[in-house]
Structure formats: C-alpha cells, structure tokens
Amino acid sequence: MAKERVLITGAAGFLGSHLCDRFLKDGFEVVGMDNLITGTLTNIEHLFQNEHFQFYHHDVSKFVHVSGKLDYILHFASPASPIDYLKIPIQTLKVGSLGTHNLLGLAKSKKARMLIASTSEVYGDPLVHPQTEEYFGNVNPVGPRGVYDEAKRFQEAMTMAYHTFHGLETRIVRIFNTYGPRMRLNDGRVLPAFIGQALRGEDLTVFGDGSQTRSFCYVDDLIEGIVRLLMSDYAQPVNIGNPDEISIRDFAEEIIQLTGTSQKVIYKPLPQDDPMQRQPDITKAREILGWEPQVSRSEGLKITYDYFKSLPEERLFEKEYNTFEKYIKR
Numbered sequence: 505m506a507k508e509r510v511l512i513t514g515a516a517g518f519l520g521s522h523l524c525d526r527f528l529k530d531g532f533e534v535v536g537m538d539n540l541i542t543g544t545l546t547n548i549e550h551l552f553q554n555e556h557f558q559f560y561h562h563d564v565s566k567f568v569h570v571s572g573k574l575d576y577i578l579h580f581a582s583p584a585s586p587i588d589y590l591k592i593p594i595q596t597l598k599v600g601s602l603g604t605h606n607l608l609g610l611a612k613s614k615k616a617r618m619l620i621a622s623t624s625e626v627y628g629d630p631l632v633h634p635q636t637e638e639y640f641g642n643v644n645p646v647g648p649r650g651v652y653d654e655a656k657r658f659q660e661a662m663t664m665a666y667h668t669f670h671g672l673e674t675r676i677v678r679i680f681n682t683y684g685p686r687m688r689l690n691d692g693r694v695l696p697a698f699i700g701q702a703l704r705g706e707d708l709t710v711f712g713d714g715s716q717t718r719s720f721c722y723v724d725d726l727i728e729g730i731v732r733l734l735m736s737d738y739a740q741p742v743n744i745g746n747p748d749e750i751s752i753r754d755f756a757e758e759i760i761q762l763t764g765t766s767q768k769v770i771y772k773p774l775p776q777d778d779p780m781q782r783q784p785d786i787t788k789a790r791e792i793l794g795w796e797p798q799v800s801r802s803e804g805l806k807i808t809y810d811y812f813k814s815l816p817e818e819r820l821f822e823k824e825y826n827t828f829e830k831y832i833k834r
C-alpha cells in the first residue's frame with residue numbers, strides 16, 4: 505500500500521521539525537514547508553538524506569501548491585514568541601489568517617485532514633483557572649500580543665467554518681508553553697532566555713515580580729498528543745500541555761540549580777498584557793485521547809540544557825541565527 509503523505513508547515517521550526525521526525529519515523533511521506541523567517545534549516549538538515557522527505561521553501565501566506573496526494577496537513581507555520589510578534593506583526597497576522605485559508609483550500613481540494621496549531625493565547629490573560637476548552641478567553645485585540653492571539657482565534661473560526669460548511673475533516677490543538685531541543689536560543693522566550701543567560705554568565709532577567717505562572721510541557725509529550733488528536737475523530741479544540749504550573753521566579757531558581765550558574769536573578773518591567781497565570785485543564789485530552797504528559801520538568805529541562813550546551817559557542821552570542829533580521833528590513 506502506498507505510504508500516507510503529510511504536509512507540515514513551519515517544518516524548519518521547533519515544533520514543525522519534531523513533527524517531521526515523528527511522521528517519518530511512523531512511516532509517512534513528509535512534505536515540509538517553511539519560509540525560513542523564524543525557522544532554520546539546521547533543524548531539518550538531517551532529513552535531506554531521507555528519500556521520504558521533501559522540502560518546499562515557501563511562504564504559506566501566498567497561494568500554496570503541492571503536487572501529488574496529501575492525506576494530512578499540519579499547519580505549524582507561525583512566529584511564536586512575544587518578541588517575534590513585535591518585530592513581524594503583519595507576517596504573524598497573515599500566516600495565521602491568509603496562510604490558514606490557503607491551507608484549508610488545499611486540504612479541501614486534496615480531501616486531506618487538516619490540523620491547526622492553535623494556542624493557549626486564545627485564552628489571553630485568563631480569568632478562568634485552569635483553562636478549559638469552553639472558556640472564551642480575555643484577549644486585548646490591539647495589544648502587542650493581539651496580532652498572534654487574534655490570528656489564532658480567526659484561524660480556529662475559519663477552520664471550524666470549513667468543517668461545518670464544507671464537511672472538511674479538521675482538528676484543533678491548543679498548545680500551551682512547550683520546550684525542548686531546537687528552540688531558538690534568542691527568540692526571547694523564557695526558557696532559552698534563562699538558559700542562554702546562564703551559559704553566557706549573565707544574570708537571569710525575570711519580568712515583573714515573577715509571580716506570573718506558566719506550565720511547561722516537554723516537546724515529545726506534546727508531539728504524542730498532537731498525533732493522537734490527528735488520528736482521533738474529535739473536531740473541537742483540545743488543550744495539550746503539562747498542568748504542572750510554576751511561577752517564573754521559581755522557574756528561574758530551577759534554572760540556576762540546573763546550570764550551577766553563580767549569577768543571580770534581576771528584575772525587569774513586566775511586558776504589557778503578559779498573562780498572570782496559565783495552566784491547561786487536560787481532562788479532554790485524558791478522556792478523548794488517553795493522553796497525559798510523561799516527562800517531568802526536571803527530566804525535560806536536563807535534556808534541553810544538554811542540547812543548548814552542545815551548540816557551538818558562537819551560537820550563544822549570535823543575535824539571530826536565521827534570516828529574520830534581513831527579512832524585516834525589506
């Protein structure tokens with residue numbers, strides 16, 4: 505029987521590259537697509553030898569063409585850090601809206617099942633805790649995160665419309681903070697920021713008083729949850745994340761312990777609209793997908809730290825290691 509074929513957008517990014525690995529391992533033909541603004545080929549260069557992997561350098565905000573059959577489309581192309589949203593707000597809006605529309609059209613024409621990467625950001629600065637899928641959220645559309653949050657909310661609405669109006673098979677995963685090897689070291693996210701600071705011998709920058717919370721999921725757990733959701737018959741949104749919640753101040757202490765750095769914590773102003781608390785309610789994932797995280801934060805952080813330590817030293821000091829800066833000046 506011919507292998508099933510999957511298109512993964514954002515293939516050169518953190519999550520996209522792990523998805524490519526997983527689907528190749530599971531015996532699929534994988535088509536990766538990325539415009540390499542925030543992704544890097546370094547994440548997938550090991551796949552170019554693989555005869556079951558193909559790569560398209562393309563921006564999905566423009567018309568998307570893929571020849572041959574497609575059984576599944578996973579839309580993971582998007583800037584995904586608050587610093588990125590500030591630097592490339594329009595591209596962030598476009599990939600979530602126009603990009604999603606293009607891919608839904610492609611899915612419809614190929615009769616493929618489409619899974620979109622949504623986010624806990626659809627809950628904004630949540631007034632319900634932990635966040636269940638039924639919660640509508642508390643988002644500021646015109647704040648710095650609005651370009652991401654509203655694009656993702658539109659993306660969900662558009663995907664649901666294709667599902668109900670065109671009968672397209674769709675899946676929506678709401679991804680909570682995830683970490684692991686291949687995160688960008690300099691994208692401003694808290695985990696690479698802290699580990700990078702520890703490795704460079706700088707103080708760790710906690711924003712605000714550090715009482716805001718996040719719940720960090722190790723990437724392998726997330727990927728397993730996504731695969732299970734894709735293969736399920738459930739079209740409503742599902743939270744995938746690790747409910748183990750921690751304050752950012754305590755998280756900084758954990759990184760200090762882990763890295764053995766003699767640096768200290770310093771405090772910087774809290775960015776606007778920074779959510780004060782975040783924890784997924786994963787009852788649905790447990791009941792519908794039989795999924796829950798397996799990797800503890802201490803195990804996951806150790807693997808991630810070893811990865812960052814193994815990078816060439818000059819990477820630690822690079823401002824950006826991809827085409828990002830060049831792109832935004834165009």
Ligand code: UDP
Nearest residue numbers: 586692693694695697709710711716752778
């Ligand atoms: N944060 C921090 N120091 C940093 C980077 C981030 O204290 O150097 C905080 C940030 O204000 C937020 C949390 O860590 O409260 C998580 O930030 P991140 O950018 O990783 O993702 P978010 O969950 O906010 O989208």
